[in-house]
Amino acid sequence: MIGNGTAAGTRPKAAARRRRLFVFVLPALWVLGVLAWDVLSPSGAQSVQFLAVAPAIACAGTGRRQCLGLGGACVLFALVPLVPLGPVGGGELISRLGACCAILAIVGAGYLAMARRRRLTQELARAREVAATAQEALLRSPPPRLDGLALAAGHLSSSEGALIGGDLYAALATPYGVRVVMGDVRGHGLTALGTVAAMLGSFREAAHYEPELGGVLRRLERALQRHLRERARTETPAAGGEADQSVAEEFVTVLLLEVRPDGEVAALNCGHPWPYRLHARPDGAARVTVETMGETMPPLGMFPLPAELPVGRGAPLPTGDALVLHTDGVEDARDAAGEFFPLGPALARAARRAPIVPADVITGVGTALLRHTGGRLSDDAALLVVRNDRQRVTAGSGVAHLAGSGRCGG
Numbered sequence: 001m002i003g004n005g006t007a008a009g010t011r012p013k014a015a016a017r018r019r020r021l022f023v024f025v026l027p028a029l030w031v032l033g034v035l036a037w038d039v040l041s042p043s044g045a046q047s048v049q050f051l052a053v054a055p056a057i058a059c060a061g062t063g064r065r066q067c068l069g070l071g072g073a074c075v076l077f078a079l080v081p082l083v084p085l086g087p088v089g090g091g092e093l094i095s096r097l098g099a100c101c102a103i104l105a106i107v108g109a110g111y112l113a114m115a116r117r118r119r120l121t122q123e124l125a126r127a128r129e130v131a132a133t134a135q136e137a138l139l140r141s142p143p144p145r146l147d148g149l150a151l152a153a154g155h156l157s158s159s160e161g162a163l164i165g166g167d168l169y170a171a172l173a174t175p176y177g178v179r180v181v182m183g184d185v186r187g188h189g190l191t192a193l194g195t196v197a198a199m200l201g202s203f204r205e206a207a208h209y210e211p212e213l214g215g216v217l218r219r220l221e222r223a224l225q226r227h228l229r230e231r232a233r234t235e236t237p238a239a240g241g242e243a244d245q246s247v248a249e250e251f252v253t254v255l256l257l258e259v260r261p262d263g264e265v266a267a268l269n270c271g272h273p274w275p276y277r278l279h280a281r282p283d284g285a286a287r288v289t290v291e292t293m294g295e296t297m298p299p300l301g302m303f304p305l306p307a308e309l310p311v312g313r314g315a316p317l318p319t320g321d322a323l324v325l326h327t328d329g330v331e332d333a334r335d336a337a338g339e340f341f342p343l344g345p346a347l348a349r350a351a352r353r354a355p356i357v358p359a360d361v362i363t364g365v366g367t368a369l370l371r372h373t374g375g376r377l378s379d380d381a382a383l384l385v386v387r388n389d390r391q392r393v394t395a396g397s398g399v400a401h402l403a404g405s406g407r408c409g410g
Contacts, residue, residue: 074103139155139168142169146171147261148389148390151387152385154366154382155381156329156377157380158380158381166184166186167183167196167329168181168182169181176258179207179213179257181220181256182254182255183199184252184253185199186252195224203220213256213266214268214309217268221300228301253299254270254272255267255270255272257325263318263390265291265313269294269312271300275290276290276326276343277290277321277324278323278387280321281354285352287348288344288347291314292312293312294313319390320354320388321356322386325384326381326382333373335372335374341373343365347365349364358387
């Protein structure tokens with residue numbers, strides 16, 4: 001499933017087990033082959049020198065104990081022939097002693113290399129723990145319920161071994177409604193981390209204090225410009241703060257969404273894919289459509305925002321319906337044959353049960369995405385599902401108002 005930076009773990013683990021088994025079996029078969037050669041050709045003692053290959057393979061792919069055990073066995077086989085050879089000549093004895101020295105040298109070097117690799121593995125594990133902590137601090141999962149809406153989100157990073165990508169999302173309950181941001185920073189991995197932090201920090205502040213959605217977007221633009229200036233001063237101090245080519249070409253696609261208390265939906269889009277709408281139906285099957293809500297502007301950072309921002313208005317979100325925000329890494333994912341990932345049909349399959357459960361949609365689409373790509377993503381992928389749980393209830397005075405449903409979005 002798509003989680004907070006996690007990918008399919010079973011496939012890499014199974015591959016690692018197969019690789020360890022292969023590397024353990026191969027040196028054993030090699031030793032048996034050399035011994036068979038030594039038995040069948042007792043006069044050709046030169047075969048014993050090939051025993052040095054086995055501990056080298058074992059030290060490269062297995063643990064230190066296997067390396068020492070196999071090395072000791074090879075030394076024993078080199079010194080003690082399996083068949084009586086009669087009078088041992090000086091040349092044969094020197095050959096066997098030379099093979100023993102080679103085996104011991106390889107075992108010693110392999111033991112030291114394994115110790116170094118273990119230290120590096122532990123350092124990598126600690127770095128991943130730090131990355132996971134940073135991810136939880138920056139890209140916090142939205143609560144399962146927010147002001148009458150059910151939410152779920154998840155993402156995958158295309159960088160192997162990385163937990164943080166260039167995608168960003170957040171959802172906040174504000175006096176003006178639930179405001180959601182979904183964005184995609186140019187690039188991925190740790191280089192995009194600073195931009196993600198700047199954008200999310202600005203959104204979490206502006207969403208509460210800007211009465212208009214356009215004000216939130218302008219605050220995001222200023223935060224991006226300030227971050228790029230500071231990054232330029234850090235990376236190119238000799239240039240006096242002038243941005244180099246890589247910083248000057250930085251941009252972020254952003255989709256701002258606002259679900260108001262009456263169910264009305266407003267949006268501002270800067271180069272980001274429009275969301276999908278899942279229409280709940282009585283038979284349990286969901287109808288999937290693309291929710292286009294007006295004009296799409298260029299990504300932030302490429303051009304200044306226009307004086308008049310084209311705030312789009314979407315159709316009201318009825319109770320039980322859901323909006324699915326995503327980054328282009330989902331729809332642009334390809335399989336081995338070059339076919340794009342069919343996000344619409346995957347959403348329909350993931351939401352075929354009533355009611356639409358956001359967490360199940362995230363899990364279903366994430367599983368289908370990893371299956372489609374074979375677990376190899378070319379870009380970061382993120383999904384965020386918002387389902388309307390508000391219901392109209394009639395008060396004693398006969399005035400209709402909105403209330404949050406008691407259902408949980410998982």
